[in-house]
Amino acid sequence: MTQSAAQAHAVAPTAVRSTPSGRIYNYSAGPGCMPESVLRQIQEDVFDCRNSGVGILEHSHRARVFDAILMEAFAECREVGGIPADYEVMFLTGGSTQQNFMVPMNFMPPGRGGGGAAVGGADYFNTGYWSQHSIDHAKFFGAVHEAASSKLDNYAFIPSAAAHKYSGAPAYAHYTSNNTIYGTQWHAIPTTPPGVPLVCDMCSEILSRPVDFGRFGLVYDSAQKNLGPAGVTLVIARKDLIARGNTDVPYMLQYRTFASTESRPNTPPVFPIYAMGLMFKWIKAQGGVKHFEAFNAQKAKVVYDVLDESTFYKGHARADSRSLMNITFRCPTPALDDRFCAEATKAGLDALKGHRATGGMRASLYNAMPVEGARTLAEFMREFERTAG
Ligand SMILES: *Cc1c(COP(=O)(O)O)cnc(C)c1O
Numbered sequence: 087m088t089q090s091a092a093q094a095h096a097v098a099p100t101a102v103r104s105t106p107s108g109r110i111y112n113y114s115a116g117p118g119c120m121p122e123s124v125l126r127q128i129q130e131d132v133f134d135c136r137n138s139g140v141g142i143l144e145h146s147h148r149a150r151v152f153d154a155i156l157m158e159a160f161a162e163c164r165e166v167g168g169i170p171a172d173y174e175v176m177f178l179t180g181g182s183t184q185q186n187f188m189v190p191m192n193f194m195p196p197g198r199g200g201g202g203a204a205v206g207g208a209d210y211f212n213t214g215y216w217s218q219h220s221i222d223h224a225k226f227f228g229a230v231h232e233a234a235s236s237k238l239d240n241y242a243f244i245p246s247a248a249a250h251k252y253s254g255a256p257a258y259a260h261y262t263s264n265n266t267i268y269g270t271q272w273h274a275i276p277t278t279p280p281g282v283p284l285v286c287d288m289c290s291e292i293l294s295r296p297v298d299f300g301r302f303g304l305v306y307d308s309a310q311k312n313l314g315p316a317g318v319t320l321v322i323a324r325k326d327l328i329a330r331g332n333t334d335v336p337y338m339l340q341y342r343t344f345a346s347t348e349s350r351p352n353t354p355p356v357f358p359i360y361a362m363g364l365m366f367k368w369i370k371a372q373g374g375v376k377h378f379e380a381f382n383a384q385k386a387k388v389v390y391d392v393l394d395e396s397t398f399y400k401g402h403a404r405a406d407s408r409s410l411m412n413i414t415f416r417c418p419t420p421a422l423d424d425r426f427c428a429e430a431t432k433a434g435l436d437a438l439k440g441h442r443a444t445g446g447m448r449a450s451l452y453n454a455m456p457v458e459g460a461r462t463l464a465e466f467m468r469e470f471e472r473t474a475g
Contacts, residue, residue, distance in 0.1 A: 102432065102433055102434035103434055104433065104434025104435060104462060105434075105456075105458070105459075106458075107122055109122075110434040110435070110436050111434060111435050111436065111455075111458075111459040111462055111463070112436050112437055113435065113436065113437050113438050113448070113449045113450050113451070113455070113459070113463070114436070114437035114450060115266050115267075115290070115311070115412060115437075115441075115448060115450045116266070116290065116310045116311045116316075116450070117310040117311075117315060117316050118310065118311050118312070118450055118452045118454065118455075119452065119454045119455055119459075120314060120315075120365075120454050121365075121368050121454045123368065124314075124361070124364045124365060124368050124454075127364055128142075128361060128364065131360070135151060135360075136151055136154075138151050142155075142356070142357060142360050143356075143357055145356065147350055147353050147354055147356050148350070152356060152360075155359070155360050155363055156177075156348065156349070156350070156354075156359060156363075158363055158367075159177070159359055159360075159362060159363035159366060160175050160348075162363060162366035162367055162370060163175050163320065163322075163366050165366075165370065166293060166366050166369050166370050166374055166375060167292075167293060167297070167299060167322070167375070168296070168298075168299065168375075169299050169322055170299060170300045172324060172325050172326070173299060173300075173322055173323060173324055173325065174321075174322070174323050174324075174325055174328055174341075174344075174345045175320070175321075175322055176320075176321040176322075176323070176341065176344040176345060176349050177318050177319070177320060177321075177344070177349040177354060177355070177359050177362075178318070178319040178321055178344055178349070179317065179318065179319060179354075179355055180319060181308040181316070181319055182216070182287055182289040182306055182307065182308045182319060183219070183308075184319065185287065185306040185319065185321070186219055186220045186222075186223035186224070187223045187224075187226065187227070187339075188339055188341070189220075189224070189258070189260065189285055189304065189306075190208065190223065190224040190226070190227035190228060191227055191332065191335050191339055192331035192332050192335060192339075192340060192341055193208070193257050193258050193283070193285075193327070193330075193331060193332070194206065194207065194208060194224070194227040194228035194257055194332075195207075195228060195257055196332050196334060206228055206229065206257060207228040207229030207230055207231055207253065207256060207257065208224060208228060208229075208230060208231070208256045208257045208258050208259065208260065209230075209231045209232075209233040209252050209253055209256040209258075209259040209260070209282075210224065210230050210231070210232055210233065210259070210260045210261070211232070211233050211234050211235070211245065211250075211259070211260065211261035211262070211276065212232050212234070212235035212236070212237055213234075213235070213236050213241055213244055213245070213261065213262055213265050213268075213270065213272075214236075214241045214262055214265030214266075214267055214268045214270065215241075215265070215266075215267045215268070215441070215443055216262050216265065216266065216267070216287055216289070217260075217261070217262045217265070217287075218237070220260055220262070220287060224260070228257070231252075231253035231256065233250050233251055233252050233253075233259060233276075234249045234250050234251065236270075240268070240402075240443075240444070241265060241267075241268040241270065242268065242270065242402055242403055242404050242407070243270060243403070243404040243406070243407040244270055244271070244272050244273070244406075244407040247274070247276065247277070250276055250277075252278065252279050252282070255279075255282075256282055257282075257283075258282060258283045258284070258285050258303055258304075259276070259278045259282055259283075259284055259285065260284075260285040260286070260287070261276060261284075261285075261286055261287070262286070262287040262289075263275075263286050263287065263288050263291055264288070264289070264290045264291035264409055264411050264412070265409065265412075266289070266290040266311070266411070266412050266450075267412075267414075267441040267443055267444065267448075268402060268403065268414060268443070268444060269401075269402055269403045269408065269409045269412045269413055269414030269444075269448060270403045270404075270407040270408065270409055271291065271407065271408065271409035271410060271411065273406075273407075275297075275298070275301050275302075283302070283303025283304065283324070283327055284301060284302050284303055285302070285303055285304045285305075285306075286302055286304075286305045286306075287306060287307075288305050288306065288307045289306070289307045289308055289311055290311040290312065290411050290412065290450075290452075291311075291312065291409075291410075291411050292305070292307040292312055292313065292320065293312060293313065293366075293369055293375055293378070293453070294312055294375070294378050294379070294382050294410065294411060294452070294453055295375055295378060295379040295382065295410075296375045296376055296379060297375075299322055302322070302324070303323065303324050303327045304321065304322070304323040304324070304327060304341075305321070305322045305323070306319060306320065306321045306322075307319065307320045307321075308320075309358055309361075309362050309365075311411075311450075311452060312365075312411075312452045312453050312454075313362045313365045313366075314358060314361040314362045314364070314365045315357070315358050315361050316358065317355040317357065317358035318354075318355045318358035318359050318362055320362070321341065321344070323341055323345075325345070328341045328342050328345050329342065337351070338351065338352070369453065372453075378453050381453075381457070382410045382411070382451065382453065383410055384457065384460075385410075385451045385455060385457055385459075385460040386408070386409075386410040386411075386413060386451055386460070388457070388460040388461055388463075388464045389413050389449060389451070389460055389463055389464055389467070390408065390413065391464070392464045392467045392468060393413075393415055396467075396471055397475075398417065398418060398471040398474075398475040399415045399416065399417060399467065399471065400415060400416050400418075401413075401414065401415045402414035402415065402416070402444050402446065410451070411450060411451060411452060412448055412449070412450050412451075413448065413449045413450075413451065414440055414444050414446065414447070414448045415446055415447055416440075416444075416445060416446030416447070417446065417447075417474075418475075420445060422474060423440075423445065423446050423447060425474065426438070426447060426470055426474075427439045427447065429470065430466060430470075433466060435462065435463060435466055437450075438463075449463055
């Protein structure tokens with residue numbers, strides 16, 4: 087890189103350090119904020135992990151220190167999630183995006199044929215950008231029936247149970263429980279026809295509230311929203327479903343490969359697994375998912391109250407479909423949205439710009455966002471409305 091190119095990429099120093107510890111409030115949708123105690127622990131362990139004299143980045147994935155870290159991560163995930171014994175917990179790579187094709191590769195009915203002709207299919211709920219992505223990938227492996235969709239309304243709501251229309255005998259049904267970009271969230275798990283496994287992209291909300299994992303065939307989540315840094319994908323799947331999976335699939339893309347090798351058929355993402363393990367411990371120490379259910383509701387209410395009292399801001403999500411993780415809203419004009427984001431950044435409130443699909447702003451209030459982060463944002467919003475409105 088030339089010097090001028092390097093300068094062009096330089097990040098301007100942030101003027102206002104808005105948090106008590108001298109950092110800033112980070113409302114990024116992903117990678118998202120992490121708890122400061124976890125970051126401090128990581129700082130130590132990068133240099134010397136568990137008194138081994140070797141840092142976490144340098145340990146063999148098959149040696150003693152990482153053995154313990156991996157086994158604790160499995161056990162603590164099971165404990166905080168309340169994962170039933172007949173479910174496998176696996177740590178994969180490739181993000182939630184890779185699950186978009188791994189799920190149909192493994193569970194669409196076999197017999198696609200050399201010409202790629204689809205035989206049989208699966209049902210998908212289309213409630214946002216990531217749902218649409220899942221549908222697009224699944225179509226390579228079989229027929230997709232949309233069990234319900236909110237696309238025509240720019241994904242502002244979650245279709246009610248009365249609107250769910252399953253096809254005859256789908257191999258599985260898939261939905262996205264929290265729509266990160268549009269700021270909507272399912273408040274109840276959909277009921278599938280008897281014998282139809284439910285698959286869920288739980289990427290931006292896993293362990294933010296208690297969930298009965300026994301209702302699912304398979305759940306996936308890439309860690310960088312609520313469970314630490316990017317690089318590992320948590321997959322929780324019923325053992326009998328894994329066993330039933332297609333076998334005409336590359337070894338590294340079969341779930342049974344990870345289930346039978348403690349998730350290390352090859353070198354696993356050692357550091358992200360380690361960091362996710364710290365996040366499980368942290369969630370437990372805070373009081374578990376029950377604590378976060380109340381805590382996240384409290385934080386979201388602080389910001390939604392501003393929207394409800396305002397004649398200036400407009401929320402994207404319909405009130406009955408609002409997400410507790412990602413709050414989407416707009417000012418009366420795009421120019422005011424830009425000004426809002428610029429002034430927020432100056433005040434030490436970062437990454438509030440919404441996705442281009444909705445415009446406006448998006449505030450992500452994952453588990454690790456302190457309540458002061460929600461309050462500081464609410465105050466900023468009121469002040470901006472007062473001066474710019
Ligand atoms: C972020 C996100 C994804 C994509 O995750 P990657 O790790 O980037 O593949 C998929 N689904 C949802 C709901 C998300 O929020």
